[in-house]
Each structure stands twice: as C-alpha cells, then as structure tokens.
Amino acid sequence: MQKDFGAWNGKKSQVDEKVRPFFREREIWFIALGVNVGVEQDGRGVDFLRPAVVFRKFNSESFWAIPLTRAKKSGAFYFSFSFESGSMSAANLSQLRLVDSRRLAYSVGEMSEEDFSALKERLKALLP
Numbered sequence: 001m002q003k004d005f006g007a008w009n010g011k012k013s014q015v016d017e018k019v020r021p022f023f024r025e026r027e028i029w030f031i032a033l034g035v036n037v038g039v040e041q042d043g044r045g046v047d048f049l050r051p052a053v054v055f056r057k058f059n060s061e062s063f064w065a066i067p068l069t070r071a072k073k074s075g076a077f078y079f080s081f082s083f084e085s086g087s088m089s090a091a092n093l094s095q096l097r098l099v100d101s102r103r104l105a106y107s108v109g110e111m112s113e114e115d116f117s118a119l120k121e122r123l124k125a126l127l128p
Helices: 005-016 113-126
Strands: 027-032 049-057 062-069 078-082 088-092 097-100 104-110
Touching: 005 027, 027 062, 049 113, 078 113
Parallel strands: none
Antiparallel strands: 027 049, 027 104, 049 062, 062 088, 062 097, 078 088
C-alpha cells in the first residue's frame, strides 16, 4: 500500500496552527496521527484521524496517547473494553506515544474509571 506522505505534510501544517483544546485523562479523542513509517499507527480519512485514549496528561500541551481500534485484538499488547455505545474497542498498548494537544480533533467520550485503572495495570505489566 502506497502512503500519501505529501497529503499528510499539507495537513500537518494546518494542525500546527490549531488552538489547543482543553482535555483530561481517560477521554477518548480523534487525533490527527497522520501518515507514519512502517508499522506505526496511521490516521485515516482526509484528516488522518484515529481514536485514542488520553492516558497521561503532562500539561496543556502534551500527553501520552494510546491508539484504539475496533478490530478484535487479544494478547499482552492489547486492552479490550466496552465503550459508551456498548461497542468493543481495543487499546494498542505497543503504540503508546507522546502527542501534542494541537493534534486533538474532537472528543467522543471517556473510558470508565474501572477500565482506565485496568488499562494502567496492563501497561505497567509490560514494563521491564
């Protein structure tokens, strides 16, 4: 599959000019992740968006995000949970990354406190 890095570069300059929205840990946002190298998660559509959970907020400018997928995934590097609509999502723990808050497009809800606590424990288990 051919990746369109040129289209993402044009969109990235628009993302860089955005005003930073207010956000909190546990929230699920569509984030402009763009086109990335190799197996790194890409965004989709004309805005290169992917849903992700705000895992750790450092300040108003940056946070750790964990990309989500609706595909059924299992194993140590995935955490499955039910989202507000009752549909299942899986957090791809191996794709944890630092994100600038200007990449935030729009919020779609938040994880339950119970699921978020379990997600933290699953991520801690991956650390050496």
